Each structure stands twice: as C-alpha cells, then as structure tokens.
Amino acid sequence: MISLPTIVALLALSTAARALNPIDVRGQDFIDTVTKNRFVLVGIDYQPGGQGAYNPTNSQDPLRNGTVCLRDAALMQSLGINTIRTYNVDPSLNHDDCASVFNEAGIYMIVDVNAPLAGESIDRSNPGSSYTLDYLTRIFGVVEAFKNYPNTLGFFAANEVINDVPTAKNNPPYMRAVQRDLKDYIAAHSSRPIPVGYSAADVREVLQDTWAYLQCAINGSSSDTSRADFFGLNSYSWCSGANYQTASYGALVSMFGNSTIPVFFSEYGCNKPEPRTFDEVLALYGPQMTVLSGGLVYEYSQEPSNYGLVDLYDNGTVQLRIDYDNLQAQYNKLNVTLLETSNATATALSPPACSSGLITSSSFSTNFTIPQPPAGAAALISSGISNPNNGKIVPVTNTAVPMAVYASNGGLISGLALKPVNGSNTPNGANTGGSVSVSSGPSGTATAAASATSKGAASDPLMHSSSTNSIAAALAAILTFWML
Incomplete structure (x- = not known):
C-alpha cells in the first residue's frame, strides 16, 4: 500500500508549476x-x-x-x-x-x-x-x-x-x-x-x-x-x-x-x-x-x-x-x-x-x-533596494483561451489553449510536449489542435487545467482508499 507521505508528495507534484x-x-x-x-x-x-x-x-x-x-x-x-x-x-x-x-x-x-x-x-x-x-x-x-x-x-x-x-x-x-x-x-x-x-x-x-x-x-x-x-x-x-x-x-x-x-x-x-x-x-x-x-x-x-x-x-x-x-x-x-x-x-x-x-x-x-x-x-x-517586489512562479491556471481568436482568413479558431510542455518550446512541434497547431478547418473556419479544457471552464481564469485536475482527482481517490 502507498504510504501517506508518498501520496502527499504526489499530490504536491500534480499541482506544481513547471520550471524551464x-x-x-x-x-x-x-x-x-x-x-x-x-x-x-x-x-x-x-x-x-x-x-x-x-x-x-x-x-x-x-x-x-x-x-x-x-x-x-x-x-x-x-x-x-x-x-x-x-x-x-x-x-x-x-x-x-x-x-x-x-x-x-x-x-x-x-x-x-x-x-x-x-x-x-x-x-x-x-x-x-x-x-x-x-x-x-x-x-x-x-x-x-x-x-x-x-x-x-x-x-x-x-x-x-x-x-x-x-x-x-x-x-x-x-x-x-x-x-x-x-x-x-x-x-x-x-x-x-x-x-x-x-x-x-x-x-x-x-x-x-x-x-x-x-x-x-x-x-x-x-x-x-x-x-x-x-x-x-x-x-x-x-x-x-x-x-x-x-x-x-x-x-x-x-x-x-x-x-x-x-x-x-x-x-x-x-x-x-x-x-x-x-x-x-x-x-x-x-x-x-x-x-x-x-x-x-x-x-x-x-x-x-x-x-x-x-x-x-x-x-x-x-x-x-x-x-x-x-x-x-x-x-x-x-x-x-x-x-x-x-x-x-x-x-x-x-x-x-x-x-x-x-x-x-x-x-x-x-x-x-x-x-x-x-x-x-x-x-x-x-x-539591495528597499522593499523589493520579488516575482515567483505560480501554478498555471486554466489553459483554455477565453477570448475569440480568428485566423487570417477570418474563421474562428476553436479550442485554442496553451499546452504545457517539458522544456523549451520548439518550431514544428519538435518538443516532446508538442505545441498548439493552428490550421485551416472545414468550411473556411480555422481549428486548433489543443490539449484543451472545455470552453465553459475558460470563463474562470483561476481554474486548473483539466489534465492537472485529472491527476489530482486520481491521487485523491488513492488517498481516500488509503484512509479507509
């Protein structure tokens, strides 16, 4: 059985911000x-x-x-x-x-x-x-x-x-x-x-x-x-x-x-x-x-x-x-x-x-x-300067883009979202995490291949991405089972 400290560590990892x-x-x-x-x-x-x-x-x-x-x-x-x-x-x-x-x-x-x-x-x-x-x-x-x-x-x-x-x-x-x-x-x-x-x-x-x-x-x-x-x-x-x-x-x-x-x-x-x-x-x-x-x-x-x-x-x-x-x-x-x-x-x-x-x-x-x-x-x-304003990396919130984005042909790009990657982004999707790919879709509209959360979730900019939530949910289920 997985130990409680291990589960806590996995839960922390599931919501930790990536670092380049x-x-x-x-x-x-x-x-x-x-x-x-x-x-x-x-x-x-x-x-x-x-x-x-x-x-x-x-x-x-x-x-x-x-x-x-x-x-x-x-x-x-x-x-x-x-x-x-x-x-x-x-x-x-x-x-x-x-x-x-x-x-x-x-x-x-x-x-x-x-x-x-x-x-x-x-x-x-x-x-x-x-x-x-x-x-x-x-x-x-x-x-x-x-x-x-x-x-x-x-x-x-x-x-x-x-x-x-x-x-x-x-x-x-x-x-x-x-x-x-x-x-x-x-x-x-x-x-x-x-x-x-x-x-x-x-x-x-x-x-x-x-x-x-x-x-x-x-x-x-x-x-x-x-x-x-x-x-x-x-x-x-x-x-x-x-x-x-x-x-x-x-x-x-x-x-x-x-x-x-x-x-x-x-x-x-x-x-x-x-x-x-x-x-x-x-x-x-x-x-x-x-x-x-x-x-x-x-x-x-x-x-x-x-x-x-x-x-x-x-x-x-x-x-x-x-x-x-x-x-x-x-x-x-x-x-x-x-x-x-x-x-x-x-x-x-x-x-x-x-x-x-x-x-x-x-x-x-x-x-x-x-x-x-x-x-x-x-x-x-x-x-050092007095009262410095020190920035810090915070967990990335919902990855779905909440505003309308249009392709150069005027078609609406649907499902546009940021896709978290491991390492630096690269041209032509060579990064193992890939990148969002915008392309022409049917009927002159544009579509975007995305890791996307739903459009409904996009209205809340502080909501975690679906991929993070799914990991956290799975680990929470393990935690519940462990505590039984």
Whole structure:
C-alpha cells in the first residue's frame, strides 16, 4: 500500500508549476544548464499596445494581464516561439501570472531594464547626467521583479544608446558601467547567474567596434563584470529582393565569426514588401549562420510602425495576419537538431583583453576606464533596494483561451489553449510536449489542435487545467482508499 507521505508528495507534484531550465552563456553559445544542448532563440518582440502600453500611473505594462498573456502565449506556442523580448516593464507590478504562463508554454523572457520616461534610461545625448542612484534603483527593481522566474533568460542593459556615429564617442563607457552594476547586483541578490547584454542599432560604421568594445575583458580579467554576456543586433537589412549576400548576412557572419559571446538579432523582419514572407529565416537558422544564436522577430502585435503578426482589438479578440502564417511556414522548415548542436570550439572561446587596437573607427571610444558608480551605489548593491517586489512562479491556471481568436482568413479558431510542455518550446512541434497547431478547418473556419479544457471552464481564469485536475482527482481517490 502507498504510504501517506508518498501520496502527499504526489499530490504536491500534480499541482506544481513547471520550471524551464536556466540558460547559461558559454563562449559563443547559450547553453541549457540541464540538457547541455545549445539554445538558439526562435523569438519575437512582445509589446502589445506599443510603447504606450507602459503606463506606471495606471499600473499597466505588457506583462501585467495574465489572461492576455495566456492568449498570446498560446498563439506564440503554435508559431514555434521559445523566447520573447519585453520592453518597458514596471518593476512595482506583479508579473507572476504572465511569467508563469510563458514558463508553462516553454517560452523564455529577455527583459529590458529601461523605460522611455525621464530618469528610467541612459540619455544618449548626455549619459553622465542620467547615470544616477535613482536610475540604478529603478533597474535593480526590474532585476528583483524577474530574477526568480526560471524562464528569465537575461536582461538588456540598454537599447540603441549608440544610434549614430557621434554617440559612439562618449556613450560606450556608460554602457559597460550599467552592465557592471546590473551583474554585480545579480551576483549579490540572485540565486543564479542571469546574463546581461546590449541591443545595438545597425549603425554599420561603428557596429563592429560596438561589439568589440563590449565583449572584451578589461585587463584580460575573467572577473570583469562590465563585459557584456551577449550582444543583440536590431537588423532590418533583408528587404524586398534581398538574399544572403545583398542583405549583408555574409558580412555579419565574418564580423562575428570569432565572437566570444552569443550574438543574435534582437529585432529583425523588414516590412517591405507586405505581407512579409520572412525568407531570411532559413538563412538565419541555417548552416551558414551558426555563429549567430537566432533572433527575435519584430514584432508580435500590429502597432503604428506596421510590423505586427496579429491584430489586437479592444475587446480582447485577436486576428492573425498573413505575416503570422508566413512566419510559421518558415519555422516549420527548420532543422531543430541543427539548432541544438553546440560546437566545442565555440563554447571554449576566451575574450580578448580590451585595448585601443580592437577599435577600427576614429569616431569610436577607446576609453576603457569605466565610470565609477554614483554615490551610494555600493551600499545599494550590497544591501539591495528597499522593499523589493520579488516575482515567483505560480501554478498555471486554466489553459483554455477565453477570448475569440480568428485566423487570417477570418474563421474562428476553436479550442485554442496553451499546452504545457517539458522544456523549451520548439518550431514544428519538435518538443516532446508538442505545441498548439493552428490550421485551416472545414468550411473556411480555422481549428486548433489543443490539449484543451472545455470552453465553459475558460470563463474562470483561476481554474486548473483539466489534465492537472485529472491527476489530482486520481491521487485523491488513492488517498481516500488509503484512509479507509
């Protein structure tokens, strides 16, 4: 007969939240710390509502509403997404529901620590004036809010602080200073290392120097925390009629060929012509570009800039765009085995020592004397910010999407639900847990293969999924029998 402690343990296990494996940086690759497989980003930039969705006065940001995140995570899971990038989060808000939903879907998060309001980012026109204790308190708050989620892959310390040639002269030392401060804070207050990196504008005149400046180690020291852990590039060079060479992808492979940190597209997907066909996907994830660790398509929702994969409506409903279908068709062609295979040489690379000889442009900074933190920062890093808002993974609630979702042909998608997976989500359903698959159904409507709970259950966002309930019910029956 099963012992009571065993039954209690099984009951706890039946309702426990899944946890994605933390991702580590080893040389040129991201590595799953448990499976030891290479991790390549098949990702999307996620800011529903655009920059305006971040509004601290109204307690709003893109990861605030768990029901909305459930809807979007189910559609991303169908697409084959394993990573999102989220801009402009409020560190004071509770993000547990959204983080947990993405975790259950097998989707990691890279979170920008900055926001567009004054004092919440480094001012590229005058970096020293914005590098303050209040600023550090703000970005450390983002770390506190997201550090406990196992699917927090990393933090962007800055985005496009160098956006033209002139800004390459004075800004680089401050970019490294922010990276140092974030990494020192994480080391002091997180139970695990979390990578910190930079998202660069594609200013080709200084792009190589930006990467070289950020990836080198000052004095050749392996303990240099101002060094970036990864390097993102916002790239839109593959447009109408482009190919591997004309889009300069070959030049990027040559540029980053000896990178000692992971490099990936933190934004990509030119929107000319429309709808987008995403021909670059097979090149990005193909054998010619294994030096890059994938990329994040810009962007999930249709905003004024006209890069969306889906249309969002005020009543919560969604319609897929042709762009969504086209991207999914490209993802379905990917060789997942190739993506997961690491190169021992790439993971063993050591960074070069910082020196002016690494810099090729006279317009770029050769100053490797990193600014000291503002007064009070050392104590803040040591003791931590006051009253931190620490996020935590919570059991995922009902997996059925409660709002209407429509295919690109206008047909209603029925039974759409998030399907919990073990490990990261993968394109074309290669993950052993599978992913939701959206396809055209009879009479022009769309159907979704799903693990679905009933539509009636969807009205209660706090109800556990049917699969969890069935396990719990079975164990409860065992418990009842044991007690007789």
